[in-house]
Amino acid sequence: MLEALRNAWKIPDLRKRIKYTALMLLLFRIGTFIPVPRMDPSAVRSIIERGALLGFFDIIAGGALSQFSVFAMSITPYINASIIVQLLTVVIPKWEELAKEGEAGRKVLAQYTRYGTVILGLIQATGLSIGFRSAMKPGFLSQIVVILSLAAGTAFLMWLGEQITDKGIGNGISLLIFAGIVSRIPTSVYQMYALIRIGAVNILLLAVVAILGIAVVVGVIAVQEAERRVPVQYAKRVVGRRVYGGQSTHIPIKINSAGVIPVIFSTSILMFPSTLAGFFPNNKFMTSVAEFLQPSGWLYAVLYGLLIVFFTYFYTAVTFNPVDVANNIKKYGGFIPGIRPGRPTADYITRIVNRITLVGALFLAVIALLPYFMTAVSGLNISFGGTALLIVVGVALETMKAIEAQMIMRHYQGFLK
Structure with a gap:
């Protein structure tokens, strides 16, 4: 495996893609620490502890929701929009034709998914601003600032994921979710170590x-x-x-x-x-x-x-x-x-x-x-629940296969033998 990683790093194009992916994931992690204006993070964390579903979303967002950063909604609206478009493709004949047209049809459906992401992002951001109104500074302006900040953060993550897919390695959206989940592992390990010490x-x-x-x-x-x-x-x-x-x-x-x-x-x-x-x-x-x-x-x-x-x-x-x-x-x-x-x-x-x-x-x-x-x-x-485990393993396998394909194309031995 180490030999395969060394071979992957020797390929200039593959090395460039790996560096670009790492840089974009680092940018994603930095964004999780940028707070939304006019919010009280401590009050947000107390609300999240009372809501089980919010805790699940916080795991997917890599802790961004508990800090109520600009990436608090993570890429969840994009996932929901993708699922809705995929289900409607079976129901709407015109969309089914687009799905069968190849690359041109998929581009149109991808554009529909982007529009749906923005719409769902605004709806979800409005719901969060209402649900977390006790942690927000009073006033209509505060609510508008929170909605626009959350929706803009999701739109930026959607763009970031597409850039990773085009110029990096693997599926960008999946890697963003992967990075969010894996980022919680060091904290969990440290907490377990502290319990062992006492x-x-x-x-x-x-x-x-x-x-x-x-x-x-x-x-x-x-x-x-x-x-x-x-x-x-x-x-x-x-x-x-x-x-x-x-x-x-x-x-x-x-x-x-x-x-x-x-x-x-x-x-x-x-x-x-x-x-x-x-x-x-x-x-x-x-x-x-x-x-x-x-x-x-x-x-x-x-x-x-x-x-x-x-x-x-x-x-x-x-x-x-x-x-x-x-x-x-x-x-x-x-x-x-x-x-x-x-x-x-x-x-x-x-x-x-x-x-x-x-x-x-x-x-x-x-x-x-x-x-x-x-x-x-x-x-x-x-x-670290079953859902997180399935996502992490699935994305890791998918990314490994993407690197494998790039290496085989250049006559290098990959991870699979």
Whole structure:
């Protein structure tokens, strides 16, 4: 691995991209310490401690929300806009045509995503300014300043992520989320070290939890990379004097094709009542619902797992269409051995997707619930949850593959052997 890193640094273009990515991530981290004017950070932190969902967003933002910096909303509005555009692509025929037009169509959809990011950013910034009004200096001007500062910070992060994608290494948006989550690790390690020094934590128990954590990371990597390969045979075609086709290939269907989206959806839904109760502490109904859905309760765990399974199937059904895959195979003269082209092929692929999606959904549910279980058994405060783990591992693998592709293109041996 060290040899591969040395080879990567020897390539001038790749070295330039790595430096540019590091510089942009450093700029992102500096921005997390620039406070929004006319806000009281200590009052903000007390509100965040009462809202579970806000704590989750603070992890994604790398602590920027608890400090209420200009990057407090992080890149969350862009993620929401991307998901909305992706879902509407299936519903709106014009957008579906754009998605199939190639690079030109994707540019138009990317522009729609940018517009949606700005709109959602303004809406979310308005909601935060209302929710944190007790930590804000009184006056309408203060609210306008806070809204514009937060929306401008999100727009800048969107631009920063796109610049990393174009001139750096890997997906810029994913790397910004990755940097935000990883930046919390040193603080967590120091807090754990402080507990060990005062004897509040059993070292043997901590070692067992660490070994289990490494095993979970290995399992996440294995499932993230696992795929079901459906064999496809293409018949020979004669076009003029040339013969095309006749080769064998496969359709790679990932076990966890939904990624971390189901976990984010499920977390947002279950933590929403607690967040509202934090904003309206005098509302008895909100408070009772929040107490009923405490993360430490068994009802929360059951609902969490069921919602993850549901959203995994839902998101997979939206993003993967077996009928289109079957039609494309038939269009280019291909077939799955033993399966007739057309409708039987679509049904066959649907059965495969449903079976492996169940494995992926159960895996996501186990990973998401494992930190709660480990906290209950060990008594340790494990802040690095399943969602953060999935994001970190997924982005690390994606970035490694991007570097690998650049090195192989220049005839260097990469990380994969």
